[in-house]
Amino acid sequence: MALLKLLIEEGQITDPDSPRGRLLDQAAQLFLQKGYERTTVRDLASAVGIQSGSIFHHFSSKEDILKAVMSEALVYFIEELRAAIEAAQNPRHRLLACIRSELQFTIGPDTTAVMSLLISEWRSLSVEAQGDILHYRTRYEQQWLDVLNAAKEVGLVDGDVFVMRRLLAGAIHWTTTWFQLDGELSLEALANETLHLVCSGDSQT
Amino acid sequence: MALLKLLIEEGQITDPDSPRGRLLDQAAQLFLQKGYERTTVRDLASAVGIQSGSIFHHFSSKEDILKAVMSEALVYFIEELRAAIEAAQNPRHRLLACIRSELQFTIGPDTTAVMSLLISEWRSLSVEAQGDILHYRTRYEQQWLDVLNAAKEVGLVDGDVFVMRRLLAGAIHWTTTWFQLDGELSLEALANETLHLVCSGDSQT
Amino acid sequence: MALLKLLIEEGQITDPDSPRGRLLDQAAQLFLQKGYERTTVRDLASAVGIQSGSIFHHFSSKEDILKAVMSEALVYFIEELRAAIEAAQNPRHRLLACIRSELQFTIGPDTTAVMSLLISEWRSLSVEAQGDILHYRTRYEQQWLDVLNAAKEVGLVDGDVFVMRRLLAGAIHWTTTWFQLDGELSLEALANETLHLVCSGDSQT
Amino acid sequence: MALLKLLIEEGQITDPDSPRGRLLDQAAQLFLQKGYERTTVRDLASAVGIQSGSIFHHFSSKEDILKAVMSEALVYFIEELRAAIEAAQNPRHRLLACIRSELQFTIGPDTTAVMSLLISEWRSLSVEAQGDILHYRTRYEQQWLDVLNAAKEVGLVDGDVFVMRRLLAGAIHWTTTWFQLDGELSLEALANETLHLVCSGDSQT
DNA sequence: TATGAATGAGGTTTCATTCAT
DNA sequence: AATGAATGAAACCTCATTCAT
Numbered sequence: 001m002a003l004l005k006l007l008i009e010e011g012q013i014t015d016p017d018s019p020r021g022r023l024l025d026q027a028a029q030l031f032l033q034k035g036y037e038r039t040t041v042r043d044l045a046s047a048v049g050i051q052s053g054s055i056f057h058h059f060s061s062k063e064d065i066l067k068a069v070m071s072e073a074l075v076y077f078i079e080e081l082r083a084a085i086e087a088a089q090n091p092r093h094r095l096l097a098c099i100r101s102e103l104q105f106t107i108g109p110d111t112t113a114v115m116s117l118l119i120s121e122w123r124s125l126s127v128e129a130q131g132d133i134l135h136y137r138t139r140y141e142q143q144w145l146d147v148l149n150a151a152k153e154v155g156l157v158d159g160d161v162f163v164m165r166r167l168l169a170g171a172i173h174w175t176t177t178w179f180q181l182d183g184e185l186s187l188e189a190l191a192n193e194t195l196h197l198v199c200s201g202d203s204q205t
Numbered sequence: 206m207a208l209l210k211l212l213i214e215e216g217q218i219t220d221p222d223s224p225r226g227r228l229l230d231q232a233a234q235l236f237l238q239k240g241y242e243r244t245t246v247r248d249l250a251s252a253v254g255i256q257s258g259s260i261f262h263h264f265s266s267k268e269d270i271l272k273a274v275m276s277e278a279l280v281y282f283i284e285e286l287r288a289a290i291e292a293a294q295n296p297r298h299r300l301l302a303c304i305r306s307e308l309q310f311t312i313g314p315d316t317t318a319v320m321s322l323l324i325s326e327w328r329s330l331s332v333e334a335q336g337d338i339l340h341y342r343t344r345y346e347q348q349w350l351d352v353l354n355a356a357k358e359v360g361l362v363d364g365d366v367f368v369m370r371r372l373l374a375g376a377i378h379w380t381t382t383w384f385q386l387d388g389e390l391s392l393e394a395l396a397n398e399t400l401h402l403v404c405s406g407d408s409q410t
Numbered sequence: 411m412a413l414l415k416l417l418i419e420e421g422q423i424t425d426p427d428s429p430r431g432r433l434l435d436q437a438a439q440l441f442l443q444k445g446y447e448r449t450t451v452r453d454l455a456s457a458v459g460i461q462s463g464s465i466f467h468h469f470s471s472k473e474d475i476l477k478a479v480m481s482e483a484l485v486y487f488i489e490e491l492r493a494a495i496e497a498a499q500n501p502r503h504r505l506l507a508c509i510r511s512e513l514q515f516t517i518g519p520d521t522t523a524v525m526s527l528l529i530s531e532w533r534s535l536s537v538e539a540q541g542d543i544l545h546y547r548t549r550y551e552q553q554w555l556d557v558l559n560a561a562k563e564v565g566l567v568d569g570d571v572f573v574m575r576r577l578l579a580g581a582i583h584w585t586t587t588w589f590q591l592d593g594e595l596s597l598e599a600l601a602n603e604t605l606h607l608v609c610s611g612d613s614q615t
Numbered sequence: 616m617a618l619l620k621l622l623i624e625e626g627q628i629t630d631p632d633s634p635r636g637r638l639l640d641q642a643a644q645l646f647l648q649k650g651y652e653r654t655t656v657r658d659l660a661s662a663v664g665i666q667s668g669s670i671f672h673h674f675s676s677k678e679d680i681l682k683a684v685m686s687e688a689l690v691y692f693i694e695e696l697r698a699a700i701e702a703a704q705n706p707r708h709r710l711l712a713c714i715r716s717e718l719q720f721t722i723g724p725d726t727t728a729v730m731s732l733l734i735s736e737w738r739s740l741s742v743e744a745q746g747d748i749l750h751y752r753t754r755y756e757q758q759w760l761d762v763l764n765a766a767k768e769v770g771l772v773d774g775d776v777f778v779m780r781r782l783l784a785g786a787i788h789w790t791t792t793w794f795q796l797d798g799e800l801s802l803e804a805l806a807n808e809t810l811h812l813v814c815s816g817d818s819q820t
Numbered sequence: 821t822a823t824g825a826a827t828g829a830g831g832t833t834t835c836a837t838t839c840a841t
Numbered sequence: 842a843a844t845g846a847a848t849g850a851a852a853c854c855t856c857a858t859t860c861a862t
Contacts, residue, residue: 655852656852657853668854668855670854675854676854677854
């Protein structure tokens with residue numbers, strides 16, 4: 001939260017109380033609910049309470065909105081992940097922090113829409129736009145790989161770290177289709193269960 | 206393959222050499238490549254080499270095509286999964302058979318498009334159509350759950366089987382984003398690696 | 411009835427038991443019910459129990475069907491009207507015969523659809539086709555005018571016979587919107603009431 | 616005229632100088648000339664001088680245009696008829712007022728298209744739309760019936776008023792097919808002639 | 821900044837008609 | 842005579858985007 005405010009102040013993320021920010025929020029919701037293509041600029045405008053023409057004072061095109069949603073989400077995820085990793089004290093905790101953070105992004109109350117969009121609407125971007133966003137994704141993934149490599153070096157996990165990252169990514173992203181935050185399984189428990197997928201670990205230090 | 210021919214003869218799956226079948230094949234490819242919404246019926250018609258109006262002799266609407274792609278795929282997956290399970294000789298092999306089959310559907314050369322569509326274009330169906338297709342999905346999932354429950358009874362896996370199925374589903378479906386059939390990792394090796402995610406197994410009987 | 415058979419034998423009207431005749435019958439029903447434009451060739455084919463392509467063995471176009479329905483109806487109406495006039499014994503009865511006949515065409519059980527079509531779908535004909543059919547209409551109207559002129563000569567009616575014919579035509583055609591054959595008012599009573607519109611007559615000889 | 620302006624100011628009828636109003640005017644002309652089905656939205660758009668897509672800013676569908684034409688016409692007819700009846704001083708004059716008004720709607724220069732449409736394109740409305748419009752028609756007809764019943768009470772006419780109304784409606788509507796405003800017969804004379812159809816009148820007070 | 825009417829390209833779908841079988 | 846798949850023009854309608862106000 002504090003981190004989010006900082007990023008807003010720095011101008012890296014749009015203030016959610018500004019018209020542009022409200023637009024981005026609603027866009028994330030609607031794009032996820034109905035899909036990018038099936039969401040019309042009019043839908044979006046009326047969700048925000050403005051006229052459709054007015055949207056183009058804030059964004060140059062509909063795709064520009066999707067790009068902004070994605071890139072701002074990634075900026076935030078990158079920073080949040082960095083902070084979580086830094087706060088952890090050993091390779092195992094750092095790996096758990098990655099898992100917990102990504103689960104949080106995926107199924108936590110505030111970011112679930114944008115996280116899912118990154119995956120579900122990737123093809124809705126033009127090739128050029130994909131290139132722009134890929135930049136951010138690479139930076140995000142690099143942090144995961146660093147943590148996994150470190151875990152491998154101390155024998156916490158073994159096997160191909162690329163494959164491992166991908167199996168984990170799949171398992172985590174998929175939670176969006178079934179996990180209920182208010183269900184019996186807590187996010188923390190799920191994070192632990194997910195950690196066990198890759199490190200059949202013993203003591204939980 | 207033999208199974209596929211049987212289903213075609215029984216009329217449960219459209220003959221891929223018929224006009225309707227060619228349409229379904231191309232639709233699966235295009236819907237996956239460009240997305241359902243961004244694929245126009247004109248695209249589809251020209252991919253098959255007919256006029257756009259002619260499509261509506263075979264299907265009553267564009268959505269009807271997507272429904273047919275999905276339901277025929279599921280009919281095939283259900284039968285293929287059943288056969289694979291029946292051919293396996295113990296709970297461990299049956300679970301491996303499930304994993305291998307679903308990996309095969311996901312990244313094997315013939316079915317990858319339709320398997321991915323089932324997930325990526327689910328929201329493109331109207332609610333009614335979703336209900337129709339859900340029928341098939343439920344039958345498919347039930348086979349997985351039966352196998353996982355049997356595995357749990359003999360102590361092969363432990364934990365919540367629903368959660369386990371879902372983590373596995375996520376991991377497997379995600380392979381579509383990264384796995385290369387002609388890469389270093391074989392499908393069989395990946396299946397084994399995936400099995401280890403849930404059963405930290407011992408003897409590989 | 412006897413007259414109808416005669417006309418069929420003479421080939422002036424298509425035998426209603428032939429495929430062509432069944433097509434014409436159904437066409438009249440459907441064109442009236444749904445309108446010519448909203449009736450598709452497929453509707454028509456399936457009403458008759460054949461395939462849409464087969465219709466074009468009997469008629470060269472959809473409009474050709476409408477033309478045939480109209481011209482055959484007029485051929486029959488002309489002859490029926492002539493017979494009714496000839497059977498009547500004085501100017502008053504001849505006028506009543508005209509009224510009764512036209513009411514019969516309009517609301518009688520067998521001809522109501524085709525009679526209404528002549529009016530409601532007139533604009534659906536191309537200009538050329540209108541010219542063709544107008545021929546028949548003129549012959550039909552001439553018989554009315556002859557009877558009205560004769561009635562005027564004996565002082566039965568007065569005023570402009572053209573105007574009178576048109577007021578009567580309107581009143582009679584309009585019955586199609588409200589008259590119930592099985593209601594309280596008989597067709598004969600309605601004919602008499604209609605006659606009174608133009609000849610405030612006395613004795614009902 | 617004054618009445619029309621009032622209704623426009625009240626918002627019950629669209630201002631004919633607004634884009635929507637121009638659209639309605641042209642629609643009435645074209646629907647009558649070519650028929651609703653044969654009039655395309657492009658025809659309509661080009662008659663008004665806009666692009667076909669722009670029509671859908673004003674109406675949600677083509678049928679919506681037809682509905683609006685009909686309901687606005689009826690709103691006007693209802694009010695005009697009411698005013699005409701109120702201005703007349705005795706039952707005979709009130710009946711004449713009804714006849715004259717309806718003749719005016721039918722063959723008068725401004726309303727002839729919409730009046731005819733109400734009859735000729737009724738079947739082009741969906742069943743639901745017919746229900747909506749029927750509302751207005753009923754209110755219009757009730758005024759006629761009230762006047763006819765009052766005329767019957769004072770012995771001006773006799774017979775079934777429903778039948779009488781329908782014979783009159785038929786005769787009046789039919790004038791659209793033959794009456795020429797600039798011909799020998801004046802509208803006033805025709806109104807009187809029509810009145811005589813039902814009340815074989817005496818003194819012409 | 822905001823509006824909202826207008827654009828115009830392009831989408832899905834319809835349907836009379838053709839023609840090889 | 843009949844079939845029914847295919848045609849292809851044209852229908853209604855959608856929607857991102859523009860622009861005068």
